[in-house]
Amino acid sequence: MAYAPNYQCFHRENWSFAVLSQSWSKELQRRVLELVERQPSSKHPQTLRLDYPDLTHGGILYLKVFHRSKGIASLKDVVRQSKAFRSLRQNAALARAGFDVPTVIAAGEARRVRRLRRAFVVTLEVHGQTLPEFLRNRFGQNSLGLANKRDSLRRLAEQVRRLHRLGFVHGDLVPSNILISENDGAIGRFYFMDNDRTRRYPRWLPQSSWKRNLVQLNRFPLPGISLQDRMRFFHHYLGYRSLRLVDRRLLHWLEMKTRQRRKECDAVDATVDFRKLMRWEGKTAS
Numbered sequence: 001m002a003y004a005p006n007y008q009c010f011h012r013e014n015w016s017f018a019v020l021s022q023s024w025s026k027e028l029q030r031r032v033l034e035l036v037e038r039q040p041s042s043k044h045p046q047t048l049r050l051d052y053p054d055l056t057h058g059g060i061l062y063l064k065v066f067h068r069s070k071g072i073a074s075l076k077d078v079v080r081q082s083k084a085f086r087s088l089r090q091n092a093a094l095a096r097a098g099f100d101v102p103t104v105i106a107a108g109e110a111r112r113v114r115r116l117r118r119a120f121v122v123t124l125e126v127h128g129q130t131l132p133e134f135l136r137n138r139f140g141q142n143s144l145g146l147a148n149k150r151d152s153l154r155r156l157a158e159q160v161r162r163l164h165r166l167g168f169v170h171g172d173l174v175p176s177n178i179l180i181s182e183n184d185g186a187i188g189r190f191y192f193m194d195n196d197r198t199r200r201y202p203r204w205l206p207q208s209s210w211k212r213n214l215v216q217l218n219r220f221p222l223p224g225i226s227l228q229d230r231m232r233f234f235h236h237y238l239g240y241r242s243l244r245l246v247d248r249r250l251l252h253w254l255e256m257k258t259r260q261r262r263k264e265c266d267a268v269d270a271t272v273d274f275r276k277l278m279r280w281e282g283k284t285a286s
Contacts, residue, residue, distance in 0.1 A: 007019065008020075008021045017029075018106070019107075020105045023124075024106055035065075039065050045065060045066050045083070047062060048062070060124075062123050062124075063120060066084055074116070078115060081109075085119070088121060094198070100181075100192070102126050106120075128181035131175040150229075156233070157234075159190055165203075168199070170195070171194065171195065173217055177194045178193070219261045222280060234254075262277060
């Protein structure tokens with residue numbers, strides 16, 4: 001497996017590890033494995049907060065535990081990397097490409113006769129708020145100016161455009177997986193979170209998987225974000241103001257898929273006017 005140069009790989013009993021040696025210790029390893037083994041089996045990954053004051057870079061870590069797959073997926077896991085190691089690899093690739101992502105200090109997987117039993121990834125805390133939290137807090141206090149909002153939409157759209165042009169497709173680019181750090185009250189950086197399902201395709205390979213990221217971002221009503229703001233984001237994502245026929249078709253497809261996902265996931269009447277459908281009504285965005 002190809003890791004960034006500062007990851008140390010080793011084995012202990014049934015476990016394989018890749019760790020940042022300057023941030024890892026036997027005591028931290030003991031605590032992490034104890035937490036991992038304690039979690040009941042589940043279809044979905046579990047994320048736990050771990051307070052560890054002895055850490056050089058701060059005392060709060062996040063532990064994501066991946067459980068054994070079932071059926072066909074369990075057979076695939078015999079010959080492929082665990083989600084933990086894939087997450088580490090993609091985080092490293094995103095960081096090398098200049099994107100802001102959480103720092104992974106360790107990933108591990110346990111196998112028995114090549115069958116994956118459990119896996120985990122440990123990341124440092126990122127100081128900031130998810131996009132929905134940030135917008136709720138800012139618009140609740142009326143502290144996000146129009147110029148600041150538009151500039152932030154432009155920067156986020158340009159980040160997503162660059163992500164896709166470099167061949168990356170995020171596994172679940174919902175607003176809650178974008179974390180915003182602040183610098184003296186201004187919007188600082190956009191962090192892409194939960195990268196275990198992120199993929200990178202060769203730039204020469206035609207593919208349309210990137211479209212699902214636009215649907216994921218667009219599906220949720222957000223405080224202070226109007227239909228006009230969504231159009232501004234779309235224009236900045238494309239990189240120009242005048243829409244070509246192919247862009248209008250993409251926009252029409254995006255509206256149809258957004259309506260479909262809102263009906264399926266939120267059980268709302270998706271036949272209403274699109275402006276009304278996407279209006280914020282105080283519900284939590286995920």
